[in-house]
Amino acid sequence: MAIPKKTNSCKACTNKSSCFRKLTEEQLELIDKNRLEVSYKKGETILKQGSFASSILYLKKGLLKLYIEGKNDKNLIISIIPEGNLIGLPSLYGDPIYHYSAMAYEDSTICLIDIDMFRQLSQDNAQFSSEVIKILNELTIHSFDRFFAISQKNIPGRFADLMICLSKSIFKSEKFNLPLSRKELAELTSMSIESLSRVIKDFNDEKLIRIEGKEFEILDLKKLQQISENG
Amino acid sequence: MAIPKKTNSCKACTNKSSCFRKLTEEQLELIDKNRLEVSYKKGETILKQGSFASSILYLKKGLLKLYIEGKNDKNLIISIIPEGNLIGLPSLYGDPIYHYSAMAYEDSTICLIDIDMFRQLSQDNAQFSSEVIKILNELTIHSFDRFFAISQKNIPGRFADLMICLSKSIFKSEKFNLPLSRKELAELTSMSIESLSRVIKDFNDEKLIRIEGKEFEILDLKKLQQISENG
DNA sequence: CAAAAAACACGATTTAAATCAAGTTTTATT
């Protein structure tokens, strides 16, 4: 974890989370004054499941995974989070501990916002509060989708699902650079590394995708969607 | 669906959801005046995934399942809901459709609360709003747990998990009557009916549980927890 | 209450995917 430092201001932050747009200028300034900005290197742990939830985190720059830690290295990735998103909201009210861990997939910049201040803002500003609910609900719905795919679909279906999700929801492009190892991709789709390797080869051979190292490109979205549906 | 009728008042409702306790008397009366009370028979569909979210539902009496509908009868049960709980909150802000279906496991009574009124109350009453967030977060955390169990644990582990969850979270007793068919229990644990049948037999033989028809009793919680951990 | 249908149990067989094994490529380290 690097030494805290601040750059820019919340007001000037171009990709801020939708809920912050609901704040008054004074409220945004309050956050700005009290936030801490921290840099993490690729692979560093940002949040540890089970620790006290003292902050809501804002991912200013980078890419990370949220995951549940189980026994014997059995991890379950809840979600991939691109920049502009909040982390830790499920700990805002209720049990004041973090329910998942977070790890940086690439070098990332995080703003730490004191959770009590965040709570106070949700009490003072109903618009902000309902936007927070909206964000929470989007995470819930997204995790239901993942839940469904992982528990009901076969290997090609799950991988097609992942490709579509990355392209549409995360990178918003049919071509993207994904800084994940095969091990991490396997974890993401709940399959073994070998099965992942095979499905990549198959999809490459059938020209559904083009994967070279960390370079991904969707070639046949229609067919991928079909595989996702039937799988 | 039966003809709407009302019994008692919200004020007198003994097992009301925690968020309603945060309302003023006037606000609670407002709900009371505008709510509809509907009865459902066992097996009836209460909510249909994909339909317009016009109400937040309150389960006054009964037991139901929330589930995601997939293709080819591939359903995924999100959660079992005992009385006193709200249904449809993930549709409060954001996409105004229901993201899951709900079916009555036993004869149930539901209060329908207009979603716009519910939204208005969350705008007017910050305490209410934060309690709603708390409830949403509990659902999220609970579904993460289920997510993890189903995607990472083997059959005995998943079934032990279910038994512990039913006993501790739903029925709050080591003895309970569960009005579910084997098919529904199988759906709940993402396994085939035959596998479920076998694990029930095994657990019965090993005296971990006593299951006779719909009568369930936990006999050896310690061992169940061990199986859940290792599975 | 009898007949039909549905739910359930359980052994045999199949199958999807994990594990194992061995080689190759890429990345990191001295």
Next chain:
DNA sequence: AATAAAACTTGATTTAAATCGTGTTTTTTG
């Protein structure tokens, strides 16, 4: 740049769990 280590690929084998087949019990219905 040479060596070691890690990451990745690919085929062979194993295995957990699904499916299939059949008999039994329970529930529903005319």
